[in-house]
Amino acid sequence: MRWTKTLIPTLREPPAEAEILSHKLLLRAGLIRKVAGGVYLFLPLGLRALHKIEQIVREEMDRAGAIEVLMPAMQPPEIWQQSGRYETARDVLFKVKDSGNREWVLSPTAEEVITGTAAAEINSYRQLPKNFYQISVKFRDEIRPRFGLMRAREFIMKDAYSFDVSDEAATASYQKMYDAYARIFERCGLKAFPVEADTGVIGGKFSHEFMVPAETGENEVVFCEACGYAANIEKATSGIPKTAAREIGAAIEKFATPGVVTIEALTKEPCKVPANRQIKTLVYIADSKAVIILIRGDDQLNEAKFAGKIGTTVFRPASAEEIFSSLGAHPGSLGAVAETLQRRSPTRPEGQTTPPAGSETGAPRILADERLRGANGMTTGANEDGFHFRHVSMERDIKVTEWFDLRTVTAGEPCAKCGKPLKIRRAIEVGHVFKLGTKYSEKFGAEFLDESGARRLSVMGCYGIGVTRTLQAVIEQCNDKDGIIWPLSVAPYRVCITPLNVAPESEAMKLAEKLHAELSARGVDVILDDRDERPGVKFKDADLVGFPIRLAIGEKSLAKGEVEIKPRGGALQSVKTGTAVEAVMKLVSKIAAADASPL
RNA sequence: CGGAGCGUAGCUCAGCUUGGUAGAGCACCAGCUUUGGGAGCUGGCUGUCGCAGGUUCGAAUCCUGUCGCUCCGACCA
Structure with a gap:
């Protein structure tokens, strides 16, 4: 190729739209141009690099036994309703209407289409296992696209879907993809590493994300250098000890705390209650019902863990008004001591616009973090503005509905596996593998007949690689003050x-x-x-x-x-x-x- | 969705406070000189000042609305 025959519009200065280095370089080196927010054009050089990555992905997917297909980007909303994701993924689902006012979904992934196809076309164990993949344009209705190709409304993704006769076979398929991913990123010149991950709206049993360390990454990864444990912070746990039990039997006692509405303020004079002896009470609205969350005062709620436990992705923090109407106090004086909840729950003011909080019995679900299990001698709000309780025992005074791990791990906590201190760093998620199980097979009737003639559900896995994001991750990782330093394998x-x-x-x-x-x-x-x-x-x-x-x-x-x-x-x-x-x-x-x- | 900032030439930006014929650098075109790390000189081209209303004799500038872009926030009560 001759430089004058192609188009390489380099820029001496980075456009103001770019914030991070890789985005600036994508623009300055003449690889992409923005057409709209989160929507980009690939210029000749950018497309060549993109094709190199796609080719590596193809070769490794083929080598791992996957077969390439191409599924439609526009899909009927009915199948999304069938899977339930029309609701659970509605925040990111891109929808358009045609001239006849018929609605279409622009696909962010393709579990619905492929599982429906597998249900129709795969009837016998003899046809399994199968792993279908495609490399295609995907859509996400991002609240806030940013960083160029990192978080775009339209992007290129490789997605793959495996179907197996049994759970063990599905695990083997998962492992094949896991290994293939490691090879793919290595061949792209990326230092990517796998971490345990949350399954999010995709659902499923377990998953790993492939992460590229980068300060500009949007994910936080918890890892242990000693034993190799690594997990997304949304999933990570640690070996931090539970709250130490104190004097048993001291009676619960209300005391005045005028103007004290933060954990921090309660630690100071005249109260002097350390944060680790406080119970933090949060209120969320999940599926239009109030849910109370209890975590230790010095801990932070991990929303991803919470989302995974409550069984819905439709939730938000309750507003101060909603909290007051359901608990009778404003944020800062909240608690879950049983007597203060019973007092309020059955009756509700008339003409309330917000649906009454709580379940059918009137009592909100109370989810408590495991770290509080068995704790006593705690301090928490009295559900009366300006008052708190001391000598609170989790077991005696609070009717916890469910105990879960809900807290966010922080750096320096002991590793759950080996006890050494954990570290945290930021990273870019370039790939994600999921063991799905039968979640989608059930919804779409993806069944086959086994050797004995019995009808069984296919066990699925799904596997994504953000191809355009991977391109930018390469640039984020491979550069110096003069520009990009392409790995040979990806260079245009x-x-x-x-x-x-x-x-x-x-x-x-x-x-x-x-x-x-x-x-x-x-x-x-x-x-x-x-x-x-x-x-x-x-x-x-x-x-x-x-x-x-x-x-x-x-x-x-x-x-x-x-x-x-x-x-x-x-x-x-x-x-x-x-x-x-x-x-x-x-x-x-x-x-x-x-x-x-x-x- | 909340908050903040910004929309002026292909790019980076000035001009706006205090209304009076649209600016600079880079890029681009022509010529001359130059020729191993973003050259110099001369001349030239380039604009819906985001859009729509309003105020005014007159609006890039003031007011209202709207669209777009960027950042922060949307756990920590």
Whole structure:
């Protein structure tokens, strides 16, 4: 390819729309352009890099035994209602209407379509296992798209769906994908690592996310360097001890706390109650009902864990008014001591716009964090503004409906497996594998007949890779002050030939043409910078775009019968013109070996 | 959804407070010079000042509305 034949609109200055480095580089290097918020155009160079990643994904998926299909981006809402995700995923589901006012769903993933297809087409255990995958445009109605390709409304994703005869077989399929993912990201030059993850709106039994460490990542990962434990903070647990029990038997006692409405304030004079002896009371509205959450004063609620326990994704913190109408006090004086709840629950003010909080019996569900189990001598709000209780015993004074792990792990807590201190760092989620079980098989009747003629449900798994996000993650991880440093495997072109004189009859240009032809013939992606620009401009652009190898042909070295070969970010070497092609091939091998070196 | 900020040339931005014929740098075009790390000089092209209303003799500038973009928040009572 010749530079002047394609379009590489590099920018000297980063556009104001870009905040993080990889986004700036995507724009500056002329890889993408924004068409609308969260919606991007891939320019020729960006598309080439994207295709390289897609090809790696294809090769590894094929190698793992998956088969490629292509499913529609627009899907009938009925199947989404059938799976239940029309409701549970409604916040992210993109919906459009056609001219006949018929509604369509723009697919964020394709469990519904593929499971329906499997139900129709797979009838016998002889046809299993199967793993279908596709690489296609996906849609999410993001509340707030940001960071370029990181969180976009429209993006490219590889999604795969496995069907197996048994739980054990499904676990094997899961493991195959897990291994394939590790290879895929390694081949893309990414230092990605798997972490235990929450299953979110996809549902399922367990899952792992593949994470690329990056300060700009939107996920937090808890990990243990000693034993290798790693989990998304939404899922992570630790070996932190439960709250120590204190004097048994002290009677519960109300005391005045005028103006004290925060955990922090209660720790100070005159109350002086340490945060770890306080019970924090939170109120959420889940499926239009109030749910009380109790966690220790010095802990923080983990909403993802909470969401996983209550069985609905439709929830939000209650407003101060809702809280007052259901508990009789404002935030800051809340508690779950049984007598203060019974007093309120059965009757409710007339004309209330908010549905009465609580279950049929009138008592709200009370979910408590495991760390509070058995705690006594605690302090909590009295459901009366300006008053708290002390000497509260979890068991004696509070009727906890369910105990769960609801708190968020913090750095330094002991690892649950080995006891060493946990660390936390930010990361970009580039892949996610789920063991789904039979959740979707049941909804769509994906059954088959086993050897004995019995009807059984397929056991499923699903597996996603954010292809466009992976592209940006590569840039986020591979760059320096001058621009991108592409791994060989993903580079739009591996070699950039830079003649400093581009006059057609010049010796430099003739040699450039010859080397371009020879390298192309050897199967190397190569671009010839035939622009009539000053050397500085061409070098700056080559660095910005990040070609792994630059081959410069200037008068000075040409006079010595040499050309210059320089790996991006590495040392320049002069070689005789006659050996230039071999030298480049050797350098390609060397870089390839370095890229593939153990992480 | 709440809050804040910003919309002026392809890009980065000034001008707005105090209303009076639209600006700079880079980019682009032409010419000359230059030619190994984003060159210099001369000349030139480039605008729905986001959009719609309003105030005014006159609006990029003031007012209202609206759309878009960016950031923060939407657990920690």
